Amino acid sequence: MQLTIVNFFKKTVPGHIFRGKRRLVKPVSKKAMETLTREYERQEHIMFLLRHPYLTLEQSSGHAKELQKRDKLVAKWTNEQTLRKMKPHVTIEERLNQLKIKEAWD
Numbered sequence: 201m202q203l204t205i206v207n208f209f210k211k212t213v214p215g216h217i218f219r220g221k222r223r224l225v226k227p228v229s230k231k232a233m234e235t236l237t238r239e240y241e242r243q244e245h246i247m248f249l250l251r252h253p254y255l256t257l258e259q260s261s262g263h264a265k266e267l268q269k270r271d272k273l274v275a276k277w278t279n280e281q282t283l284r285k286m287k288p289h290v291t292i293e294e295r296l297n298q299l300k301i302k303e304a305w306d
Contacts, residue, residue, distance in 0.1 A: 217224040255263070264270075276282065 213220075213222045213224050215222070253260075
């Protein structure tokens with residue numbers, strides 16, 4: 201009963217609290233402004249780093265060749281254990297082979 205009495209005398213806006221002409225508008229606090237300022241500064245720093253890359257175009261063009269990532273990936277898929285896990289290749293001729301009755305034409 202105590203909770204019902206509290207809710208009965210509680211002063212709120214009618215209807216949806218975040219829409220309409222009697223909506224509840226939260227005042228902007230100093231902490232919210234500081235948080236937003238820090239977020240904008242962080243985004244600006246990230247954009248600065250993106251505008252000035254660490255490597256030049258000449259340096260970044262061949263840096264992955266030394267790591268031999270592509271060769272390792274190809275070796276992984278051509279490994280015998282991996283090929284054994286895969287299903288064998290089947291041609292249309294092998295699938296339709298059961299329809300053959302005899303070779304000679306009548």
